[in-house]
Amino acid sequence: MLRYAASRLGMTLITLLLVAVTVFILIRIIPGDAAQLMLGESANQQQLEILRQRWGLDQPWPLQFLYWIGGVLTGDLGVSTRTGQAVLPLILDRFAVSSIIVLVAVALAALIAIPAGIVAAWKQNSATDLTVVSLATLLLSIPSFWLGLLLLVVFGLKLKWVPVLGYVGFSDDFFRAVSFVILPIVTLALIEAGVLIRMARASAIEVLRLEYVTHARAKGLSERQVLLRHVFPNAFAPTLTLIGLMLGNLLGGIAVLETVFTLPGLGRLLVESIYARDYPVVQGCLLLTAAVFVIVNLIVDLLYPIFDPRVSAV
Amino acid sequence: MSMTEKPLLDIKALRIRVGAVDILKGVDLTLRPGRLAALVGESGSGKTMLARAILKLLPPGVRISGGDITLAGEAIVPASDRKMRTLRGPVAGMVFQEPMVSLNPAMTIGAQLAEALRRHTDLSRDEIRTRAIEMLRRVRIADPESCLTSYPHQFSGGMRQRIMLASVMLLRPKLLIADEPTTALDTLSQREVLDIMVQLARDAGTAVLLITHNLGLVARYTSEMTVLRNGVLIESGPTADLIAGAKDPYTRELVAAARRAESLAEPCDAEAGRLISADNVAVRYRGRSDTAVSGVSLAISRGETVALVGGSGSGKTSLGRALIGLAPLERGSVSFLGERLSAETNQIGRTMRLACQMVFQDPYSSLDPHRRIGTIIAEPLRHAQDLSNDQKRQRVEEVMRDVGLTGLDRRYPHELSGGQRQRVAIARAIVRHPAFVVADEPVSALDMTIQAQVLALIASLQKRYGFACLFISHDLSAVRQIAHRIIVMDSGKVVEEGPTRRILDAPEHAYTRSLIEAAPGIDVPARPVASRQLERTVP
Numbered sequence: 001m002l003r004y005a006a007s008r009l010g011m012t013l014i015t016l017l018l019v020a021v022t023v024f025i026l027i028r029i030i031p032g033d034a035a036q037l038m039l040g041e042s043a044n045q046q047q048l049e050i051l052r053q054r055w056g057l058d059q060p061w062p063l064q065f066l067y068w069i070g071g072v073l074t075g076d077l078g079v080s081t082r083t084g085q086a087v088l089p090l091i092l093d094r095f096a097v098s099s100i101i102v103l104v105a106v107a108l109a110a111l112i113a114i115p116a117g118i119v120a121a122w123k124q125n126s127a128t129d130l131t132v133v134s135l136a137t138l139l140l141s142i143p144s145f146w147l148g149l150l151l152l153v154v155f156g157l158k159l160k161w162v163p164v165l166g167y168v169g170f171s172d173d174f175f176r177a178v179s180f181v182i183l184p185i186v187t188l189a190l191i192e193a194g195v196l197i198r199m200a201r202a203s204a205i206e207v208l209r210l211e212y213v214t215h216a217r218a219k220g221l222s223e224r225q226v227l228l229r230h231v232f233p234n235a236f237a238p239t240l241t242l243i244g245l246m247l248g249n250l251l252g253g254i255a256v257l258e259t260v261f262t263l264p265g266l267g268r269l270l271v272e273s274i275y276a277r278d279y280p281v282v283q284g285c286l287l288l289t290a291a292v293f294v295i296v297n298l299i300v301d302l303l304y305p306i307f308d309p310r311v312s313a314v
Numbered sequence: 315m316s317m318t319e320k321p322l323l324d325i326k327a328l329r330i331r332v333g334a335v336d337i338l339k340g341v342d343l344t345l346r347p348g349r350l351a352a353l354v355g356e357s358g359s360g361k362t363m364l365a366r367a368i369l370k371l372l373p374p375g376v377r378i379s380g381g382d383i384t385l386a387g388e389a390i391v392p393a394s395d396r397k398m399r400t401l402r403g404p405v406a407g408m409v410f411q412e413p414m415v416s417l418n419p420a421m422t423i424g425a426q427l428a429e430a431l432r433r434h435t436d437l438s439r440d441e442i443r444t445r446a447i448e449m450l451r452r453v454r455i456a457d458p459e460s461c462l463t464s465y466p467h468q469f470s471g472g473m474r475q476r477i478m479l480a481s482v483m484l485l486r487p488k489l490l491i492a493d494e495p496t497t498a499l500d501t502l503s504q505r506e507v508l509d510i511m512v513q514l515a516r517d518a519g520t521a522v523l524l525i526t527h528n529l530g531l532v533a534r535y536t537s538e539m540t541v542l543r544n545g546v547l548i549e550s551g552p553t554a555d556l557i558a559g560a561k562d563p564y565t566r567e568l569v570a571a572a573r574r575a576e577s578l579a580e581p582c583d584a585e586a587g588r589l590i591s592a593d594n595v596a597v598r599y600r601g602r603s604d605t606a607v608s609g610v611s612l613a614i615s616r617g618e619t620v621a622l623v624g625g626s627g628s629g630k631t632s633l634g635r636a637l638i639g640l641a642p643l644e645r646g647s648v649s650f651l652g653e654r655l656s657a658e659t660n661q662i663g664r665t666m667r668l669a670c671q672m673v674f675q676d677p678y679s680s681l682d683p684h685r686r687i688g689t690i691i692a693e694p695l696r697h698a699q700d701l702s703n704d705q706k707r708q709r710v711e712e713v714m715r716d717v718g719l720t721g722l723d724r725r726y727p728h729e730l731s732g733g734q735r736q737r738v739a740i741a742r743a744i745v746r747h748p749a750f751v752v753a754d755e756p757v758s759a760l761d762m763t764i765q766a767q768v769l770a771l772i773a774s775l776q777k778r779y780g781f782a783c784l785f786i787s788h789d790l791s792a793v794r795q796i797a798h799r800i801i802v803m804d805s806g807k808v809v810e811e812g813p814t815r816r817i818l819d820a821p822e823h824a825y826t827r828s829l830i831e832a833a834p835g836i837d838v839p840a841r842p843v844a845s846r847q848l849e850r851t852v853p
Contacts, residue, residue, distance in 0.1 A: 124374065211416040214371055215478070219430040220403035229429070233420040309465040310419055 005302060012294045019290040020072070020283070024065050027274075027282050034081050034277040055081050057279075068283065077287075078280035082273065087284040091266060095251075095288060097167070098258070098265035101181055102250040105188035110243060113193040117200025117239075118231060121208055122223070132197060139194030148187040148260040155183060167263050184261045188254065192246060199242050203235040210234075237307040244300030251296065252289035320387070322347045322488055322521050323368065328381035330363050330372070330545075337363055338545045340381065345521050345538075347488065350512065352532040352553065353525045354568065355542035356761035357732065361525050364542070365491050368523075369406055370398050386488055403430050407482035409511075411494040413474035417466035417481075423450075424462030427481050434485060449480040453510050471626065472503025479511055486518040493525045500625045500788040505832035508535055527761050529572035530791075530834025533557055541565050571766040577814070578773035578795045579619055586616035589651065589782050590637060590750055596645035596657075597632045605644065606632035608806040616749070619776065619783040621797035621814070623790065623829065629806035634752045634786045638662070638670040651749065668697060671743035675755035677735035681727040687738055688714075688723030694746045713741045716775060733764035740771065747779055754786045769795050790833040794818055802826045 035051040036043065052058045056067060071078055077087035113136075120132035156164035162179045170177040207213065208231060216230045217223075253267025266285060273281040305311055323345040330338035338360040345351050355361040366372050368383060370390060383390035386405050388397070410416040418426060427446040431437055437445070443462070450458035453476040466474055475495060482490060492511065496504035512535055515522045524536055532539050532553055540550035541564070549562045560566045591613040598605045607629040614620050622630045635641035637648055639655055639662030647656040650670070653663035671694070674680035681690055688710060695706045714720055717737040727735055736756060743751050753772065757765040773796055776783060787793050793800060793814065800817040802810040802825065810823040821827045 211410040211412055212418045214366075215408070215410060215416055215481075216418070216429070217371055218369055218402050218408040219481075220399045220401070220433055221429065222399060225429075225433075229421065230418050234418065237420070307420055310467040 008298050012298065015294055016287065016291055020069060020287055023283050023286040024068065027279055028061065032277045034279065037277055038081065077284040080278055080281045082276045082278045087280045091269065091284045091288055094264055094266040094269045097263055098253050098267060099251055101184050101188060102247065102254065105185045106192060106243060106247055108185065108189040109193040109196055113196030114200045114236065114239060117197045118204045118227060118235060121201045121204030122227060124205060136194045136197035139190050142191065144187060144191050145256045145260050147190065148184065148257055151183050151187055165262050184257050184263060188257060196239060196242065200235060200239050203238045204231055207231050207234045233307050237304060240300055240304060240307060244297050248293035248296045251292045319346060321345060322386055324384040326382045328364065328367060328383060329379045330360065330367055330376060331379040332376050336545060341542065341547045343540050345523060348519050348521050349538065350522045350524065350536045352536040352539040353523055353542065354527065354529065354532055354539055356527050356763060358544065359542040360545040361542050362493055365493050365523065365525050368491060369402050369408060403487065404434050404485050405487055406489040406491060407485060407487040408491045408493065409478050409482055409495045411497055413471040413498060416478055417474055419466055422463055422465060423477055427484060430481065430485055445484060449484050452514065453477065453480045472499050472507060475499060475507045476510060479514065483514045483518060487520055490515055490520050490522045492522060501829060501832045502625045528834060529568055529762065534834055568762060571762040578770060579798055580777050588613050589616045590614050590648065592637060592646065592648050594646035595633065595636055595643060595648065597636045597641050598644040605806055607636060610808050612801060614782050614784065617780045617782055618799065619785055619797050621793040621800045622784055622786045622803060623788065623793060623800055624803035625788060628803045630786050630803050631754055634754055634784055637784065638672060638752055639666060668746065669749040671746065671748040671751050673739050673743045673751060673753040673756045676759055677732055677739055680739055681735055683727050686723065687725050690738060691741045691745055694742060698746060709745060713745045717741045717771060732760055733768060736760060736768055737771065744775055744779055744781065748781050750782050752784045757792055758789055765792065772796060790818065790830060
């Protein structure tokens with residue numbers, strides 16, 4: 001188990017190196033000049049040169065890459081060319097905002113979706129099932145920004161239960177912070193619940209057909225015990241994989257929702273930095289995203305045998 | 315026990331319906347306490363639905379539409395779910411067919427055994443544990459303590475079926491319903507599981523309803539039998555009487571299919587010359603420390619049928635696959651018509667690729683569900699450059715006629731029965747007129763009467779096309795019919811080899827004798843298993 005985790009972590013490092021190279025090259029292939037964007041149309045050649053020199057952009061790419069990767073290895077991701085802030089604390093700060101929303105939303109989605117999916121499967125083809133499936137399909141097909149705006153209009157503008165604009169850190173004022181993140185969390189949870197319901201229902205239908213479920217009933221167990229002890233663990237295993245992929249994806253930032261709710265998250269930071277050709281920040285964001293993705297999926301793989309002992313993590 | 319005592323199970327005019335179709339059309343069945351009865355029928359006869367109706371565990375959409383079931387004095391048809399839950403377990407338990415899916419893979423054996431006891435008794439944790447260990451010992455699980463903390467996937471099919479039996483018999487039910495409990499097992503495990511089942515039932519005074527399509531098992535273990543066909547009761551009575559002389563022609567047909575002792579194989583031409591030979595072949599799969607096949611040499615002549623016999627895990631399938639390059643050789647080599655497949659390269663040559671074919675055990679997963687039958691059968695002809703498209707079409711039509719599937723080329727696999735699908739698999743194997751066919755348990759997933767038809771088909775095709783065949787099987791009666799020669803394997807090695815009659819009638823090796831002994835012959839009278847088995851269990 002430990003050896004498996006260690007070798008997977010080793011592979012993670014190689015993945016991250018490849019990500020670093022790719023990100024580094026891609027952002028430089030996009031046309032545009034950070035210095036020009038910063039100084040505007042009126043800047044003369046000399047001013048541009050000075051700025052480029054200061055950011056090291058006058059060096060050849062391989063050299064730039066070595067400087068950057070050397071910094072990364074010592075925990076220094078460079079300085080934002082746009083704001084002059086150090087990249088590492090900046091992205092960690094933004095990541096904290098995004099990750100709270102994503103983790104709570106996905107947990108909430110799983111808590112709603114898995115029981116709903118299992119019950120729908122149990123009552124397959126009944127009115128309950130039809131309702132759950134229709135609802136899931138509806139949630140799946142709504143664009144997240146539209147649902148977000150709708151909730152903002154209803155709860156923010158009409159009912160005035162939550163503020164519409166802005167953000168406060170959790171360490172500053174916990175309850176006000178909650179009032180800012182509650183709508184994005186609900187929006188994301190609803191959208192993701194749609195996928196999870198369908199997945200949990202499909203897995204549970206598979207499991208309900210198997211003989212061990214009939215065997216459990218033939219022992220005289222109640223339906224509740226059958227669902228909890230025999231259907232849930234077996235239907236949850238495939239759903240867990242999906243949750244892993246989902247978390248990995250979303251933790252990279254939920255740029256659209258962050259924009260709708262004006263939250264200082266990682267996704268919005270990334271988009272803004274790409275516009276400004278803020279190379280160090282873009283590189284830092286993507287590297288962090290990739291690392292999180294790989295680590296989340298490693299954790300899922302390590303957890304998997306708990307729900308499906310046939311897959312032992314050797 | 316008097317003959318007038320009340321029956322434990324009394325089913326009267328039971329009808330079961332799916333949608334608007336009756337799948338059980340008024341069936342009667344009675345079973346007295348402590349008796350062993352068989353419910354016999356082929357796929358689609360409704361025997362499983364009848365069994366499930368006794369516990370009201372019918373799948374969604376299937377319902378009881380008429381008749382009565384009385385189980386231990388309780389009327390089942392009107393009983394509430396709550397009432398049923400008190401009957402399931404202590405009054406009647408059920409053992410299922412598929413050992414691979416009948417235990418929950420995510421739960422330890424201990425937890426699964428404890429579940430029913432916790433639900434139906436007031437025993438303490440320790441008492442439950444003691445009883446579970448005692449019961450596992452009785453079903454001959456070697457290390458019961460460590461078994462409790464293990465998961466089902468750590469056990470073989472036969473062991474799982476015994477654990478399943480333990481889980482049901484822990485409650486000492488009055489009735490045990492065993493739905494094809496050993497169909498998925500090889501002959502040796504089959505024998506062991508059923509012997510244990512009968513022993514446990516006898517000790518606990520449990521009546522057994524054994525549902526099966528295997529008349530050999532019925533003859534060996536039961537005293538009464540009921541024959542079902544397409545949801546209709548054909549005949550019922552004492553097992554010995556029905557086997558000796560059934561009134562109904564269908565029962566007689568079943569008995570004849572189970573008896574099938576005469577050989578169908580044409581005498582093989584001894585001068586035909588060698589087709590394929592294996593020299594000291596060993597197979598080991600990646601990541602496994604043990605070898606599946608360790609050093610086997612054999613030779614098969616043109617047109618000869620050689621049966622490869624052994625229990626699960628004996629290496630017979632691996633050897634069969636290795637011969638045609640489907641499993642990697644670790645050591646040794648295979649020669650086929652001048653071509654050589656060796657462990658060094660593991661590359662199979664073109665002749666071998668084109669002239670060797672395979673028929674698999676499970677006709678449900680060996681055909682691509684997205685393709686039509688005609689396309690599936692035609693596929694091996696893709697590489698036949700010497701044939702024009704017209705000739706290819708003609709060839710496909712010809713083999714479809716040979717296997718009795720004329721006119722079904724536009725169908726999809728799911729539209730065919732198991733027997734028909736296996737005919738498709740056979741047609742696909744012979745369409746190129748191969749020199750060598752490996753048939754891996756080609757009939758063991760089929761009903762008895764269908765088995766007889768498919769075996770006759772293989773024999774007649776062989777006569778017509780003259781291919782040699784490696785027939786891998788654990789079913790000795792099939793082997794007796796079709797093989798010229800038998801090779802017996804155990805633990806990856808050949809233990810005995812010789813002409814079919816010699817091996818079956820005068821086996822020399824102890825393992826061969828145990829295989830033959832375990833084979834369920836229909837003419838073996840039901841005999842008490844108790845005394846013999848006790849000798850083995852008492853330390």
